[in-house]
Amino acid sequence: MPALVTSAIVCALRSHGEHGAIARLLTPDHGLMAGYVRGGRSRAIRPVLLPGNAVKAEFRARTEDQLAGLTVEMAHSRAPLLAEPLAAAAIDWACALTAAALPEGTPYPALYQALDGVLGAVEAAPAARGWAVALIRYELLMLAELGFGLDLTRCAATGGGEDLAFVSPRSAAAVSRAAAMGYEDRLLPLPPFLIEGGSGEWAEILDGLRLTGFFLERSVLTERRADVLAARERLVDRLKRAVA
Template structure:
């Protein structure tokens, strides 16, 4: 096995005294794990920061062996970790992607979208420009893994207008008329998720609540406590920022 490709660092785990096992997302070969000799040392630790862009080279003698990985830094996101809100966003999208995606399966759209979210955080750490992109990334990830939400029509009536809610069971949209009397049992569906465009902070928080429900239920339940904790930190910091 020999692969040389750009990648986004998703997760790093110490292995032995100085090494590290790294999982990184490549454009065409999906999530690839690798052992980095000296990866836990002072020289490579800044390179292996989650959300960093690297050029990786994976080599293994057999398909079953964990490849050795050498890395070259392409773009460092380390300065963003001094910003609490930006750091929470990078921690979350990295942890989510690492926890949700199987290894070795290509997800080129997710790679491009994740790269776009990280670039948006880099351009505006205060969240006004990246929060909407982050929610849309979560929706895309759900869809790519077979748990997409359906905003095309009301699951109760077939109506295509005034779709204000989502069923927490089916993931289908519900019109405002069909939701009458059941609003408390449904999840608000902000307009930017259906129609595109920007969003006010209240809509961003509603979007995070919507995607969070399905991420925890369908992808992360019972096997990704660290990822869910990272998301809780992000949502808490967004709420503080807009309060």
């Protein structure tokens, strides 16, 4: 098989053998791909394979069923962000979600662009107000791309599109303030920025994370709940402490 050379974002890394590692990268045209990196745990290569880094990747495999050999060159390092607790937690979660949720070999060009945008936002503004909304929108896009999208365009009860303020955990559809009256405690708050665009206040950002987190845990991360969601819990905990 011919080699595949592509740009990619490093999403996950695990040790394999004494010196090697298996890396999982998100590519623009081929989706999530895994490859064996010889010497991947070495002092020279390990910094290149940090989650969030942009790389030039070359995959080589004799057959489609064989795990490809992978070589990587750094295109853009985001390692300096790992010294910032909130930024590091955001990168850790966004990449862990991508690696855990997506099937290998299925193209998701919109997710590649969105993940690159989230990482760029974290890099441009390490303060969480500058990237938290982008992260929530990435999680919503992930749900939609995997077939679990939320309907935030109209009220599930009335069919109208006015004053949407909640989401039904059962139907994953929006509910207007009037239709929700008396049932608010059974519904998930819908942050205004997901309808109107723009940024959000801290309380709205936390509501947004609660909203997407509920559906990710229920529909996407069912088999790897404990280990993957731990990264999200660290992020949310750090956000709460930052705004307390």
